[in-house]
Amino acid sequence: MCVYLLGVVYVDQIVEPRTAIVYAVGSVYYLLGDPEDESFNSHLGDLISKQLNQESLDLCGGTWFCTTIFDANWKKTLEKVVDGRRYYVDYSVYYELDTVRFNIGLGQSRHVLDEDLAMVKITKELINADVNLREELTEYWSSAESFTRFGLGYALLKNDKVISTCYSCCVSGDCHEIYIATFDQNVRNRGLATILGQQYIKECLERGYGAYWSTDQSNEPSKRVAEKSGFDHSHRLMSFEFVF
Structure with missing residues (x-):
């Protein structure tokens, strides 16, 4: 897989992270690690709505959260944190x-x-x-x-x-x-x-x-x-x- 030159990485902890979000600025988020990490998932909704929202807007004017999913269990996690928003599921080839x-x-x-x-x-x-x-x-x-x-x-x-x-x-x-x-x-x-x-x-x-x-x-x-x-x-x- 290719890695974008302009990006941001968020982890649950600096030493031995269990879960991470990699943001290829202007394009897509990658959710990595344990999709059932409750200590991470309990804050995921606020992280997306507040910090990621503002940073995406500041960095590239982005107004959408678009993620590529490697583990289908991440879909279940995201469905719990969309907070009533309408979401779309597709595939990238x-x-x-x-x-x-x-x-x-x-x-x-x-x-x-x-x-x-x-x-x-x-x-x-x-x-x-x-x-x-x-x-x-x-x-x-x-x-x-x-x-x-x-x-x-x-x-x-x-x-x-x-x-x-x-x-x-x-x-x-x-x-x-x-x-x-x-x-x-x-x-x-x-x-x-x-x-x-x-x-x-x-x-x-x-x-x-x-x-x-x-x-x-x-x-x-x-x-x-x-x-x-x-x-x-x-x-x-x-x-x-x-x-x-």
């Missing part, structure tokens, strides 16, 4: 790259960019110059400097404005998780996500990085692009979310 299938698809690709589009590598200068790109990346990265040091990505430009991007949303060692965002709705369904993804994955492989993909089970467009790009379904995990 995870993919691993089949490099043979990717290279075959790369060789057979017929996608070409229109003349009014240009693909460029994401640099610190581009991040600072384009507000959409900057706001997108700071959902996952603490600064343009940290992104350009540890991550990589490409953007499509139209009239010098970023309209779509593919980048590392999280990195752990040589493992990079891919994320694609489109800012101009008029360019959807033109194969641009596939073009960006291929260029991004190609560089990952050239650098010896592992490329990974995850998305919501209900996100059919993302799943289709993943499969077209050479990714195979690996596993799924339950997600549990509600408004703070």
Whole structure:
């Protein structure tokens, strides 16, 4: 599993913790350890409603508690602390790259960019110059400097404005998780996500990085692009979310 560079860890005790919450800022909470730890669970509702709520708002403007669950017993614990809120249960699906299938698809690709589009590598200068790109990346990265040091990505430009991007949303060692965002709705369904993804994955492989993909089970467009790009379904995990 990949680890986000910008994060916060909460534990029940510093020495020999039994339970923990890991917050990947701007994305998701991970509940780890003993889901039946009453000394922790008895304070979990207040922790979510007060401290996590305010810190999420301060750090990234977040208003939702979204968690990925590794142990199904955590769902029972959360259902007890949602305090009447409406909650949603879904699944996140995870993919691993089949490099043979990717290279075959790369060789057979017929996608070409229109003349009014240009693909460029994401640099610190581009991040600072384009507000959409900057706001997108700071959902996952603490600064343009940290992104350009540890991550990589490409953007499509139209009239010098970023309209779509593919980048590392999280990195752990040589493992990079891919994320694609489109800012101009008029360019959807033109194969641009596939073009960006291929260029991004190609560089990952050239650098010896592992490329990974995850998305919501209900996100059919993302799943289709993943499969077209050479990714195979690996596993799924339950997600549990509600408004703070």
